[in-house]
């Protein structure tokens with residue numbers, strides 16, 4: 001019978017048989033799949049695993065530190081962290097087209113990862129968090145947005161240049177199986193059951209030009225929204241929730257005067273497959289609390305709106 005423990009035992013045996021005593025490189029994205037691969041490989045091959053975590057500066061609030069805390073400290077995995085945020089912000093300066101932003105983020109991610117990988121010697125394998133739905137997606141016709149994180153290693157041509165072989169231990173598993181394995185391997189439940197996060201990260205949730213100060217505001221607004229969802233017991237009842245930064249000035253009253261500040265949109269959806277989605281009917285009292293907190297705690301935000309568009313016709317992300 002299928003059990004997480006059984007799957008883990010099989011995967012470990014198969015990885016050991018393939019890899020032997022050779023070293024394996026893994027790109028950590030902060031997402032569930034690559035984290036589960038890391039935990040699995042740590043158990044299978046211990047110190048032969050080396051992880052590179054490219055911090056783009058476009059992750060959720062404090063997520064880079066959380067990745068390090070979970071993987072390096074809690075799981076004992078060796079992680080090289082690259083703070084690439086300044087490079088990402090420089091590359092994104094003046095760019096407002098969503099697809100152009102996606103391409104820049106994807107390309108730079110590959111570049112930074114490749115640079116770091118190039119410094120490592122005697123690595124023979126490149127591990128990836130490919131799961132079964134990714135295999136199907138890339139076999140069929142792809143529509144729309146590129147899944148940057150998933151495809152980045154291949155796009156970079158790193159396996160060929162460094163003569164690396166691909167190791168994809170989750171290739172036959174569905175997402176819920178990956179999650180159950182993650183928990184079994186000791187990853188924190190809250191991390192394994194986190195809402196999905198797009199590869200280009202907050203780069204597509206700051207509409208238009210991405211600036212460091214906009215990202216910082218968005219991170220805080222998003223963290224307030226997510227924190228309140230968890231507190232209210234709503235987080236696990238919805239499929240995805242996040243904040244979006246609108247580079248629009250809106251008038252507000254601050255003290256005795258008027259202020260023109262930015263707008264934050266809140267998005268929460270319920271969906272099975274992310275192909276269609278219904279906007280989540282969050283309680284008004286809850287939305288009011290989140291709105292008040294965001295406006296009170298972030299002085300550069302003067303207005304909060306709630307997105308009541310379903311998919312289709314709207315997409316889940318705003319860009």
Ligand code: XMP
Pocket residue numbers: 102144145146147148149196197198199200240274311314315316317318319
């Ligand atoms: P949309 O906006 O297309 O989103 O309705 C559907 C799901 O896909 C995620 N998404 C992305 N994931 N790279 C990713 O890895 C992307 O460029 C991207 N765009 C959207 C989105 O968060 C939602 O879960």
